[in-house]
Amino acid sequence: MIIFLFKGLIRDKHRSLFPFIVVTMGVLLTVLMSCWVQGVMGDMVDMNARFSTGHVSITTRGYAENKHQIPNDLALLETTSLLNKIEASFPDTTWVQRIHFGGLIDIPDESGETRDQGPAIGLAVDLFNRDSGELERLFIEKSLKKGRLPNKSGEVLFSDDFATKLGIAPGQSITLITSSMHGSMCMQNFILAGTVTFGMQVMDRGSFIIDLSDARSVLDMQDASGEVLGYFNRYDENRAQEMAHTFNTEFNDPGDEFSPFMQSLSDQEGVGDLLKYAKAMIGIAIAVFVFAMSIVLWNTGLIGALRRYGEIGVRLALGETKGAVYRSMVAESFLVGLFGSCIGTGLGLLVSWYLEVYGIEVGSTMKNATMMFPNVFRANITVQALYIGFFPGLLSTVLGTCLAGIGILRRQTAQLFKELEA
Amino acid sequence: MKNKMLWMVILLFPIYISTQDSTEKPPTGDWVLEQVDLNLLSKNRIFESKMVIHLRRGTRTVVSKSWAVGEQMALTEYLAPAREKGVKMLKLEDRLWVYSPSTDRIIQISGHMLRQSVMGSDLSYEDMMEDPNLSLNYEAEVIEEVDFRERLCWVLELRARTNDLAYQVRKVWVDKELLVPLKEELFAKSGKLLKKTELFDIKNIDNRWYPMRIHFKDMLKQGSGTEFIIESVKFDQPIPDHLFTKASLRR
Numbered sequence: 001m002i003i004f005l006f007k008g009l010i011r012d013k014h015r016s017l018f019p020f021i022v023v024t025m026g027v028l029l030t031v032l033m034s035c036w037v038q039g040v041m042g043d044m045v046d047m048n049a050r051f052s053t054g055h056v057s058i059t060t061r062g063y064a065e066n067k068h069q070i071p072n073d074l075a076l077l078e079t080t081s082l083l084n085k086i087e088a089s090f091p092d093t094t095w096v097q098r099i100h101f102g103g104l105i106d107i108p109d110e111s112g113e114t115r116d117q118g119p120a121i122g123l124a125v126d127l128f129n130r131d132s133g134e135l136e137r138l139f140i141e142k143s144l145k146k147g148r149l150p151n152k153s154g155e156v157l158f159s160d161d162f163a164t165k166l167g168i169a170p171g172q173s174i175t176l177i178t179s180s181m182h183g184s185m186c187m188q189n190f191i192l193a194g195t196v197t198f199g200m201q202v203m204d205r206g207s208f209i210i211d212l213s214d215a216r217s218v219l220d221m222q223d224a225s226g227e228v229l230g231y232f233n234r235y236d237e238n239r240a241q242e243m244a245h246t247f248n249t250e251f252n253d254p255g256d257e258f259s260p261f262m263q264s265l266s267d268q269e270g271v272g273d274l275l276k277y278a279k280a281m282i283g284i285a286i287a288v289f290v291f292a293m294s295i296v297l298w299n300t301g302l303i304g305a306l307r308r309y310g311e312i313g314v315r316l317a318l319g320e321t322k323g324a325v326y327r328s329m330v331a332e333s334f335l336v337g338l339f340g341s342c343i344g345t346g347l348g349l350l351v352s353w354y355l356e357v358y359g360i361e362v363g364s365t366m367k368n369a370t371m372m373f374p375n376v377f378r379a380n381i382t383v384q385a386l387y388i389g390f391f392p393g394l395l396s397t398v399l400g401t402c403l404a405g406i407g408i409l410r411r412q413t414a415q416l417f418k419e420l421e422a
Numbered sequence: 423m424k425n426k427m428l429w430m431v432i433l434l435f436p437i438y439i440s441t442q443d444s445t446e447k448p449p450t451g452d453w454v455l456e457q458v459d460l461n462l463l464s465k466n467r468i469f470e471s472k473m474v475i476h477l478r479r480g481t482r483t484v485v486s487k488s489w490a491v492g493e494q495m496a497l498t499e500y501l502a503p504a505r506e507k508g509v510k511m512l513k514l515e516d517r518l519w520v521y522s523p524s525t526d527r528i529i530q531i532s533g534h535m536l537r538q539s540v541m542g543s544d545l546s547y548e549d550m551m552e553d554p555n556l557s558l559n560y561e562a563e564v565i566e567e568v569d570f571r572e573r574l575c576w577v578l579e580l581r582a583r584t585n586d587l588a589y590q591v592r593k594v595w596v597d598k599e600l601l602v603p604l605k606e607e608l609f610a611k612s613g614k615l616l617k618k619t620e621l622f623d624i625k626n627i628d629n630r631w632y633p634m635r636i637h638f639k640d641m642l643k644q645g646s647g648t649e650f651i652i653e654s655v656k657f658d659q660p661i662p663d664h665l666f667t668k669a670s671l672r673r
Contacts, residue, residue, distance in 0.1 A: 073477070073478060073479070074478075077479075104535070106527070106529055108527065112526075112527060112528070113528075114529060114530065175525050175527050175529070177529060177535075179538065179539075179542075180542065182475075182477055182482055182542040183477070183539045183541075183542030183543075184506070184539070184541045184542040185520070185538055185539075185540075185541070186522075187520075187522040187524065187525045187527060187529065188524065188525060189524075189525045189527070220505060258479070
């Protein structure tokens with residue numbers, strides 16, 4: 001029966017070609033949209049986790065509330081003791097300390113006078129201890145463009161764009177002017193060891209990285225850090241939420257703005273909203289395609305049914321039941337939907353693969369971005385992409401035919417011969 | 423004799439009335455401000471001071487020594503804590519340089535950096551750069567007379583003569599007897615209260631009344647303010663000119 005229907009569809013292209021094209025295009029767009037949203041949102045969340053939020057983060061409650069101001073006067077104190085405690089309580093998590101701070105970079109000329117100045121955002125990480133995993137986590141080694149990584153105190157890494165803007169090269173001395181955690185202005189000389197390109201406007205337009213020990217010395221933050229970030233092997237929202245709850249029950253005092261406070265990735269800086277948005281976007285895309293394609297295919301089915309008016313009439317006159325005719329039409333549409341979905345998914349994956357490999361450059365449009373956006377947006381092919389197109393593909397063709405086929409059930413057998421004669 | 427007495431009364435009565443009138447009537451704001459400036463300004467001064475900064479998480483004390491000539495030249499050297507020791511600040515007219523011994527660099531503080539806090543205190547570099555000559559920069563009006571900290575005070579409202587001053591309006595409580603401010607509120611052009619200062623321990627030094635302790639509170643900052651304590655002050659001392667050069671910062 002299926003082969004019979006299939007042969008009919010192949011031989012009568014008017015019956016199948018247009019619905020097939022519509023389904024293929026719709027499925028292609030659904031698969032592409034799914035991979036694109038997954039890719040872009042996934043990259044954004046991953047970048048934020050690596051550079052800013054961790055999978056879980058510990059700060060003081062006051063710091064968490066004003067994080068965008070980088071309030072180092074509200075930094076965590078006695079972090080060695082805190083780390084010992086959390087490493088004992090949560091041994092399967094990698095813990096790292098970070099300090100974010102703002103400052104002014106002053107470039108001296110030959111006589112020591114200011115030649116150029118530029119505001120910058122500083123990030124202090126454990127650069128010298130390779131076991132911390134920070135070099136890999138922040139892609140520092142991979143992003144190195146000029147010079148080398150800092151290997152001793154007093155060395156700094158600049159974003160390449162920033163170094164170019166200030167006209168400095170590895171080996172040159174710069175002065176960092178910033179505020180200590182007590183609000184006092186402080187200065188420190190550094191040697192530029194190398195430059196890096198992070199591939200994110202937020203980092204590339206004016207940032208530098210120094211070792212945690214140097215930052216502590218400059219900012220008067222001995223045994224203190226702005227935040228302690230925790231990383232799992234793979235992000236698990238439930239685990240992060242559970243860990244935050246356990247930690248806060250044990251360590252946090254809601255009345256004390258200096259007490260340590262843990263947040264999961266989704267609780268921070270709107271990342272949770274971003275995750276919800278990604279899921280909603282995919283759901284909305286599928287719903288829109290199902291609806292739009294159903295309307296189109298309904299219309300196609302109606303046109304097809306009109307064109308096949310005589311054929312259906314003859315089949316009913318020959319004694320085929322209305323139900324059998326209806327079912328055969330639905331089966332035909334199912335076949336069209338299935339083939340359209342397969343081809344649409346294949347094409348969608350092909351375009352998604354291209355976008356995964358080459359991506360789309362958006363850095364120039366993100367110059368004022370404050371979140372961690374990658375400069376190149378890429379799609380991400382997931383297992384979901386293999387089946388997601390079949391929902392709108394099959395649903396819309398079957399639904400369209402079901403709606404168009406209602407006309408068959410309304411047909412009066414007594415009028416058939418008159419209609420056929422006409 | 424009786425006639426002589428009567429004549430004396432007739433002659434002296436108008437004088438008595440006029441003197442009575444002059445003590446009752448409040449002086450003009452500008453006159454009060456000039457008297458305040460006479461007390462607080464000097465040809466030059468050398469003082470050692472201590473800033474006790476009350477931060478959100480504790481207290482920090484910064485010790486310094488300053489040399490100032492008129493209102494346009496000043497040099498401050500920080501003596502403690504160890505972290506700040508040797509840091510020097512030089513003010514020459516409207517320019518300010520900071521020298522940090524750890525970097526051996528002299529950096530000019532300008533633009534938005536002037537709004538930064540000095541050593542984490544409630545004072546900004548902009549405050550340090552401000553010309554303290556109030557009568558030159560503000561028009562004053564006596565708006566009321568009050569009893570403040572058991573002292574009779576005139577309350578002056580000061581309005582800036584130019585638009586480039588950080589504080590466009592000031593409200594100053596001036597001790598009627600000592601002609602020294604006891605309290606000051608500093609406002610932005612919008613009327614927002616930016617800073618409050620209170621002056622204590624008014625001492626007579628070299629025939630002038632001078633506050634030895636000032637409490638500053640930046641209203642936009644958390645913490646309970648900064649105590650500026652003058653431990654010693656000498657007026658009109660010989661100060662060599664070379665002290666107020668950039669070269670002297672490295673010495």
